[in-house]
Amino acid sequence: MSKTILSDESLTFAEKVIGMRAQSNNRPLSPGEITVLPVDMAMAQDSTGPLAIKVFEEMGVGKVWDPSRIHLVIDHTYPAADEKVAKLHILMRAFAKKHGVRLVEGSISHQHLLENHVVPGMVLFGADSHTCQGGAVGAFATGVGSSEMAGLWATGKLWVRVPETIRVNITGEFKKGVYARDLISHFIGMVGEDGGNYMSLEWKGPAVRTLSIASRACVSNNSMECGCKLSIFEVDALTQEYFRSVGRESIQEVHAGLKATYKDTHDVELGKLEPEVAEPGNVDKVKSVDELEGTPIDQSFIGSSTNGRVEDLVVAAKILKGHRVKTGSRCIVTPASRQVFEYAISNGLAETFLQSGAVFTNATCGACVGTHLGALGENEVCISSSPRNYTGRMGATSAKIYLASPATCAASAIEGKIADPRKYL
Amino acid sequence: MTIPATLQGRAWVWPDNVNTDIIIPFRFKARTNDPVEMAKYAMYGFDPEFYKKVKQGDLFVAGRNFGGGSSREQAPVAIKYAGVAAVVAESFARIFYRNSFAIGLPALEVPGISNEVKQFEELEVNVENWSVKRLRDGRVFQALKVPGFLRNLMREGGLVEYYKRHKTFPWEQLQTAAATA
Ligand code: SF4
Numbered sequence: 001m002s003k004t005i006l007s008d009e010s011l012t013f014a015e016k017v018i019g020m021r022a023q024s025n026n027r028p029l030s031p032g033e034i035t036v037l038p039v040d041m042a043m044a045q046d047s048t049g050p051l052a053i054k055v056f057e058e059m060g061v062g063k064v065w066d067p068s069r070i071h072l073v074i075d076h077t078y079p080a081a082d083e084k085v086a087k088l089h090i091l092m093r094a095f096a097k098k099h100g101v102r103l104v105e106g107s108i109s110h111q112h113l114l115e116n117h118v119v120p121g122m123v124l125f126g127a128d129s130h131t132c133q134g135g136a137v138g139a140f141a142t143g144v145g146s147s148e149m150a151g152l153w154a155t156g157k158l159w160v161r162v163p164e165t166i167r168v169n170i171t172g173e174f175k176k177g178v179y180a181r182d183l184i185s186h187f188i189g190m191v192g193e194d195g196g197n198y199m200s201l202e203w204k205g206p207a208v209r210t211l212s213i214a215s216r217a218c219v220s221n222n223s224m225e226c227g228c229k230l231s232i233f234e235v236d237a238l239t240q241e242y243f244r245s246v247g248r249e250s251i252q253e254v255h256a257g258l259k260a261t262y263k264d265t266h267d268v269e270l271g272k273l274e275p276e277v278a279e280p281g282n283v284d285k286v287k288s289v290d291e292l293e294g295t296p297i298d299q300s301f302i303g304s305s306t307n308g309r310v311e312d313l314v315v316a317a318k319i320l321k322g323h324r325v326k327t328g329s330r331c332i333v334t335p336a337s338r339q340v341f342e343y344a345i346s347n348g349l350a351e352t353f354l355q356s357g358a359v360f361t362n363a364t365c366g367a368c369v370g371t372h373l374g375a376l377g378e379n380e381v382c383i384s385s386s387p388r389n390y391t392g393r394m395g396a397t398s399a400k401i402y403l404a405s406p407a408t409c410a411a412s413a414i415e416g417k418i419a420d421p422r423k424y425l
Numbered sequence: 426m427t428i429p430a431t432l433q434g435r436a437w438v439w440p441d442n443v444n445t446d447i448i449i450p451f452r453f454k455a456r457t458n459d460p461v462e463m464a465k466y467a468m469y470g471f472d473p474e475f476y477k478k479v480k481q482g483d484l485f486v487a488g489r490n491f492g493g494g495s496s497r498e499q500a501p502v503a504i505k506y507a508g509v510a511a512v513v514a515e516s517f518a519r520i521f522y523r524n525s526f527a528i529g530l531p532a533l534e535v536p537g538i539s540n541e542v543k544q545f546e547e548l549e550v551n552v553e554n555w556s557v558k559r560l561r562d563g564r565v566f567q568a569l570k571v572p573g574f575l576r577n578l579m580r581e582g583g584l585v586e587y588y589k590r591h592k593t594f595p596w597e598q599l600q601t602a603a604a605t606a
Contacts, residue, residue, distance in 0.1 A: 048498065051498055051499065082456070091458070129494065129496040144523060145524035146498040148524070159595070193442055197516065369451035370452055375452070388444075392447065
């Protein structure tokens with residue numbers, strides 16, 4: 001039965017996965033219908049996990065459904081910045097020990113899962129909104145809150161509503177100095193910060209195959225900023241090659257049907273994109289870099305689960321090499337995982353950052369959420385490769401955050417003001 | 426703790442796109458597991474003194490996309506423990522919406538509502554027939570439909586209360602219901 005669903009040309013990715021995996025039926029479901037989905041993997045981090053643990057204990061459930069499928073990741077404020085955070089980390093370690101669940105410390109959850117666990121066809125729920133990053137390799141991956149995570153730990157399943165799907169057709173090639181981050185920033189600007197609320201995005205078109213797995217991860221991760229539930233790149237030759245190289249196997253390759261019904265289709269021609277910058281306050285106030293060039297900054301942050309991967313740090317290092325971070329401003333470089341951190345050390349990137357006067361930190365969310373290693377004070381201005389520029393996101397309510405690619409952030413660090421990366425490439 | 430059928434109170438009116446960083450900044454919410462402590466930072470991005478000004482039983486009326494951004498359940502928790510009895514919005518961001526039901530905070534979607542209510546106007550939210558009444562003229566605004574299992578979950582006070590009472594989760598019944606339907 002589920003075989004027919006898999007080959008049904010009228011269904012989207014989300015409709016296929018839900019139709020095949022939902023326990024209560026063996027028929028395809030339509031957008032808006034609600035069902036229950038067995039989950040392959042669950043993740044909570046150190047700002048959602050402690051509350052999930054508290055709720056789980058208050059419920060008095062007793063045992064988790066399957067310890068090997070549950071990940072607790074200490075990543076948001078790692079290592080603890082103060083005693084209050086340390087207390088919550090202790091709670092997580094104790095829970096992990098008691099229930100035998102997986103404990104990870106010092107890599108950002110989404111990157112850690114991508115490097116080690118996520119596979120095509122997996123159903124992954126994370127107590128973190130950017131869990132949708134897993135769609136980069138064809139996983140059904142989405143975010144929930146702490147209480148539902150606790151309920152998921154107890155039962156191994158959760159209710160889902162079948163989402164409508166938006167197709168994004170990408171064509172052409174990036175110009176010099178333009179990256180995946182500029183693509184997704186541009187898209188968020190096009191559809192608005194709730195333009196994908198509750199929907200699934202499917203990235204299609206001939207340009208998909210030119211995007212690396214890291215670039216797809218950036219796009220899927222940052223898709224959350226239009227409110228979407230899933231952001232899917234279907235498995236292709238590149239994905240298969242990636243999984244061969246890391247020695248992991250798909251659960252199932254799921255491809256959207258050729259006659260699937262989409263709520264909307266958008267076309268994006270990559271060659272028309274510029275380095276894009278989102279203005280403070282809303283992720284969808286996106287302009288091209290030349291409109292904001294020269295805006296003075298106090299800090300540049302290169303990192304986060306959106307843009308703290310090897311390819312991001314390589315570009316940043318290329319731009320910073322032989323230059324100095326502008327006196328009076330700071331540049332903070334934070335890798336997304338221990339693996340990226342180690343790569344940066346052994347391949348000379350860390351050295352370049354340090355020689356330029358940047359601060360090179362361990363892997364953590366850190367500055368992205370103003371919790372440590374780069375919080376902003378009153379009226380400070382930052383340009384950041386992290387996904388959000390909301391009021392108070394990185395510290396003081398009066399601080400201003402511009403969002404841009406790692407390349408634009410690196411160029412801006414050199415000048416102490418928003419700068420076009422192309423002159424350094 | 427069952428939520429009564431009608432909730433009467435004055436409305437705080439908020440704009441579109443009130444995100445979870447505004448509702449409770451990370452640096453506060455990630456340093457406590459105590460809902461009463463979280464409540465002290467409710468709506469901090471708009472007014473750090475909000476928790477001193479809000480009264481038990483107050484209501485929220487907001488524009489589009491209330492609760493966008495982070496998955497932090499601390500956002501609806503802070504609102505609830507600050508004393509707010511229900512949130513009515515043009516629309517909600519997906520995770521905030523799920524979280525509200527999971528913690529027992531009534532969240533009603535009423536398109537067009539934000540232009541119909543003035544700051545501190547008295548409203549009556551009805552969580553049984555899922556509507557909002559403007560007391561000044563008695564006009565009733567119907568909220569968008571929500572599946573019964575979610576409304577029951579919310580009425581019973583959220584997942585902790587629900588599980589303690591029924592020793593099962595709402596979606597476990599849902600599965601049985603769907604299978605027999
Ligand atoms: S880096 Fe920022 S966006 Fe990514 S998981 Fe951490 S806090 Fe969330």
